[in-house]
Amino acid sequence: MKSVVILFFTILVLPAVSQDRLLTYTYQSNVLNKGQREIEVWNTFHWGKVDYYRAIHHSIEFEIGLTRKLQTAFYFNVNSETYFKTDLNYQGSTVIASSSLQRESEFSFSNEWKYKMSDPVANAVGSALYAEIEISGSEIELETKLILDKKIGRTMHVINLIAEPEFETEIENGKAEQEMEFSFEEDYGFMFNINKSWNVGVEVRNVNKTTSEDGLLYSTLFAGPGFSYVNGNFWINFTAMPQVAGLYHRKSYEFVDGLELNDNERLETRLIFSYMFQ
């Protein structure tokens, strides 16, 4: 009887045994053990720009631990968006504007690498280096992150510093040309551990983009609540991330309700669920 009681309290206190990812946008420093495999399904919903805009981004990710400190992952991504478009047709000296909803879909492939340098409990600060390359028909993106995290009591604090050069194909003067854009981002995530299954917290993102031609295009701040649920080999994370402030926009654009809605959405939500194989 005594051992049953001890086992019961042990199970109550200890976390479930799945990859301990608590946040959806902000990455933690932990990596899978050598040989461990995990599959993750990502769903990100984007809503609202200056005009009608909706997009949904799906990713299927397969992660595998290569060594005790290194993991890699492969993603297959599908991005589908619908947006408001106005075309101007010239008939002699008359200009006729016609509006329509434009629909686009794109497929891409990503490969990520994460190297853990220190642990958020055993060391002063947990840290990891992260790199991901994404290739699609129209662009190539390289995303690099410095990940820092720290567990303090029942709370987890995570900071990501992100730099992302992007090479996009655009039509200029009737020719397809490569334009370089550069995004940099600072993310902060906080999670409070309620019990063995549930964590709640907030995530904050400061997103900035520059181009080689125009300099800084915009700077925005997203922030919102999230939760994480873990049960055995399964976990699910969700964050709702409204844009809370437009901090900067290029001269030709204006803020709408204090938000930058030319290149960014009013709201993003992300749901990730995952299963780890033994």
Add this chain to the structure above:
Amino acid sequence: MIRKLYFLICLTFICSCGSALYIPKEPSVIYNASLEELQMGRKHYVDYCSSCHALYKPSDLSATGWTNAVEEMAERSHINNEQKELILKYLWTASAAAN
């Protein structure tokens, strides 16, 4: 405002820096473990257990509690019997030192 927010976050990080995990400095007579075994047990605990969850402080459980927990998780974390024994010696010693 934004700069102040990030300053506060960074300050939180800096103020909280320091290992929260017991570092063995002498052998354990009670659990018949040398200093090298305890150090190796700590290393295995950090390497193998932190991939599935943020590490828990040894003081969170009693020796019996740790035995049950490690037994339950040994297969999932892909550790062999020797590594399991070293982890347990470390956790028992650290738990006793804290309590």
